Amino acid sequence: MPAYGFYRELTMEQTMEKVDVLIEAGYLKTELSGKLPMIVFIVYGWTVQRERRAEELLREWENWLDQGITPVSMEYLKDRNRGMILMFLFKVLCSGDRKYIPFLQQWQPIEFRKVQAEIRQVIADLNECERLGEMEWHELLRERAQSLIVRSRDPVILMCQECDGPFVFDHLDFSCYRADGIYFPEKCGHCRNTEDGIRE
Numbered sequence: 225m226p227a228y229g230f231y232r233e234l235t236m237e238q239t240m241e242k243v244d245v246l247i248e249a250g251y252l253k254t255e256l257s258g259k260l261p262m263i264v265f266i267v268y269g270w271t272v273q274r275e276r277r278a279e280e281l282l283r284e285w286e287n288w289l290d291q292g293i294t295p296v297s298m299e300y301l302k303d304r305n306r307g308m309i310l311m312f313l314f315k316v317l318c319s320g321d322r323k324y325i326p327f328l329q330q331w332q333p334i335e336f337r338k339v340q341a342e343i344r345q346v347i348a349d350l351n352e353c354e355r356l357g358e359m360e361w362h363e364l365l366r367e368r369a370q371s372l373i374v375r376s377r378d379p380v381i382l383m384c385q386e387c388d389g390p391f392v393f394d395h396l397d398f399s400c401y402r403a404d405g406i407y408f409p410e411k412c413g414h415c416r417n418t419e420d421g422i423r424e
């Protein structure tokens with residue numbers, strides 16, 4: 225699990241200080257595994273897993289399209305974790321590729337009403353994509369992230385590489401979801417803003 229390498233660069237003392245701060249703030253829980261207290265990043269794992277599963281589903285569709293396979297049924301997508309399925313839809317949308325529309329159309333009728341509505345919207349957006357300029361498309365993705373990316377109930381805490389402070393990952397920051405995976409920001413919002421200010 226990638227989270228375990230997280231404090232690699234710090235001394236043990238520094239690490240424990242940070243961990244204490246996070247535990248106090250309620251962001252981490254410790255578990256006793258054998259004799260060693262193990263730090264569990266509860267939600268960080270799920271955030272990464274959800275993104276990977278959604279990515280796998282998208283890759284599967286791509287393979288089927290490449291090989292000219294039409295799936296017999298889309299039933300396998302039903303009753304999956306809602307947050308993961310919506311993330312999958314978001315990834316389909318981000319591709320901006322109309323080739324997925326036939327699969328979306330096949331999927332839509334078997335879904336529950338709320339997901340159905342989201343699928344219909346993604347189909348409409350993909351049809352619009354070509355007409356939109358880059359800025360407009362970006363704006364559309366930002367907007368659609370609000371309904372397609374479900375915030376985790378618990379925050380994902382990252383450490384800023386600039387100021388060393390902990391900060392909360394914004395699940396709706398869609399620029400972190402790229403074609404080949406999720407990229408957590410390296411710096412907190414404050415340090416990023418300061419940097420932008422200097423650059424301008």
Ligand SMILES: [Zn+2]
Nearest residue numbers: 384387412415
């Ligand atoms: Zn910072």
